[in-house]
Amino acid sequence: MDGDMNPGRAGDVRQTAGEPPAKKMSRGRKLAIILVAVLALGGLIAGGTLYWLDARQYESTDDAFVDGHISQVSSQIEGRVLRLAVDDNQEVAAGQTLLEIDGRDYQLKLDQMRAQLLQQKAQAEQVRAQIGLQQANIDQGLAQVRLTEADAAKAQADVNRYRAVSANAIARQTVDDAASALRSQQARVDAARQAVNGSRAQLEAQKAMVDAADAGVRIAEVQVANADLQLSYTKIVAPQAGRVTKRTVELGNYVKPGQALLSVVPDQVWITANFKETQLALMRNGQDVEVRVDAIPGAPFHAKVQSFQAGTGLVFSSLPAENATGNYVKVVQRLPVKIVFDDPRTHDARLAPGLSATPRVKVR
Numbered sequence: 096m097d098g099d100m101n102p103g104r105a106g107d108v109r110q111t112a113g114e115p116p117a118k119k120m121s122r123g124r125k126l127a128i129i130l131v132a133v134l135a136l137g138g139l140i141a142g143g144t145l146y147w148l149d150a151r152q153y154e155s156t157d158d159a160f161v162d163g164h165i166s167q168v169s170s171q172i173e174g175r176v177l178r179l180a181v182d183d184n185q186e187v188a189a190g191q192t193l194l195e196i197d198g199r200d201y202q203l204k205l206d207q208m209r210a211q212l213l214q215q216k217a218q219a220e221q222v223r224a225q226i227g228l229q230q231a232n233i234d235q236g237l238a239q240v241r242l243t244e245a246d247a248a249k250a251q252a253d254v255n256r257y258r259a260v261s262a263n264a265i266a267r268q269t270v271d272d273a274a275s276a277l278r279s280q281q282a283r284v285d286a287a288r289q290a291v292n293g294s295r296a297q298l299e300a301q302k303a304m305v306d307a308a309d310a311g312v313r314i315a316e317v318q319v320a321n322a323d324l325q326l327s328y329t330k331i332v333a334p335q336a337g338r339v340t341k342r343t344v345e346l347g348n349y350v351k352p353g354q355a356l357l358s359v360v361p362d363q364v365w366i367t368a369n370f371k372e373t374q375l376a377l378m379r380n381g382q383d384v385e386v387r388v389d390a391i392p393g394a395p396f397h398a399k400v401q402s403f404q405a406g407t408g409l410v411f412s413s414l415p416a417e418n419a420t421g422n423y424v425k426v427v428q429r430l431p432v433k434i435v436f437d438d439p440r441t442h443d444a445r446l447a448p449g450l451s452a453t454p455r456v457k458v459r
Contacts, residue, residue, distance in 0.1 A: 152459040154378060158429065159368035161388065161450040166335055166359040170350040171328040172196060179346045187333045187359065194344065194356065198329035205322040212315035219308035226301045229294060236291035243287045247280035337361035364446050366398065366434040368454045369408060371427050377458035378403075384434050385455040388446065397438040400456060404431040 174196035181193050342357040344350065366386055370378070380402060385395040407428040409416055434454055 152457055153455050154370060154374040154458050155453060155455040156368055156370050156374070157451075157453050158370075159366055159434075159452045159454050161364050161446050161448050161452055162367040162433075163364040163448040164335075164361055165340075165448060166333075166337070166361075167355055168193065168331060168334065168357050168359060169353055169355045170196065170331065171352055172201070172325055173351045174198070174200070174329065174349070176344060176346055176348050176350060179344070181339045181342070181357075183339060183342050185339045187337065187339060189333055189336045191333045193331050193333055193339070196329040196331070196350065198326055201322065201326040201329060205319065205326050208315065208319040208322040212312070212319050215308065215311045215315040219305065219312050222301060222304045222308045226298065226305060229298045229301050233291060233294040233298060236287060236294050240284065240287040240291055243280060243283040247284050250276045250280045331356070333359050335359060335361050360448060362442070364441075364448060365401070365436065366452050366454055368432045368434055368452075369429040370432055371429055372407070373427060375403075375430060375432075378432070378456055379458075383457045385457075386434065386436070387453045387455075388444075389451040389453075391444055391446075395455070396436055396441060396444075398434045398436045398454070401433045401435045404433070406430075 176194055177197050178195040180191075180195070181187060187193065337359040340358045340360045344356040350356065366384075378400065380400055382400045384398040384400060386398050387395045407430050409428055434456075
């Protein structure tokens, strides 16, 4: 009867038989949890706001890499490699000898061209000497002209004198002899003048031969210079300072003109960053950049924006887009931006062309 009259006690008996009763959460604890949740949410909102305010001042891309001027060294002549003066990844200075090609054939060619040059110069001197001789002949001919003209003048004077005298005072034979002598002297004058004209014509021909000989000398000099240039190509030097990379030539190889032998990568590098066209509105030359290189962990390198390429990467691709044909689909383009380092730490860092980088440009 007591159990029927006290249901609360019966409920207590049932709870005792099953699980233990759940503890009720106090009001203060509930308030503490709500307060923590509110503070966490507020912190997230504040952190997100600060991050947005900071991020909106920068433009960043992971489509960037270290770039540099890579010099491809090739042979300009053919021949066998006699000496290999560098090894892979070796530091070289500008003008330093990289390798030498057998130059004996080119030396013989140079000697031959020099001999031909001496021969051409000797021929030119011989022609000039003949000009001097021809000029002497002309002078002698002019003297002969003057002599014959004097004789002709004397003969003319004799004829005039005989003709002025009475015909009965002098024999007719004498007059005829004087006239004949005059005609003979005049013929000698004409002959002497013709000889001078012939000598002058020969002189002009000799002068033309001098011009031809001088041209031959110049041609021989060009051939000597070319042979000397070909000989200089047997010694291949570094076009710039840097490191030897991708060496494909070995000692004893027979190389041909245009064959790639090795590359020289300079120490001066920069970043080529391909930013989306939607990121360029506030980007300007001279803006500060933080550059992180994947291969070099740690603090980012400092750099600056130097220039923008005059065309997107798609324009200079081997198959540029032809938007006027077919269906047009708009795609966000990327523009290469050149970023140069001004951080002294880059001199000691192993920055090589092709390394991935992430630049962060401060635009505000």
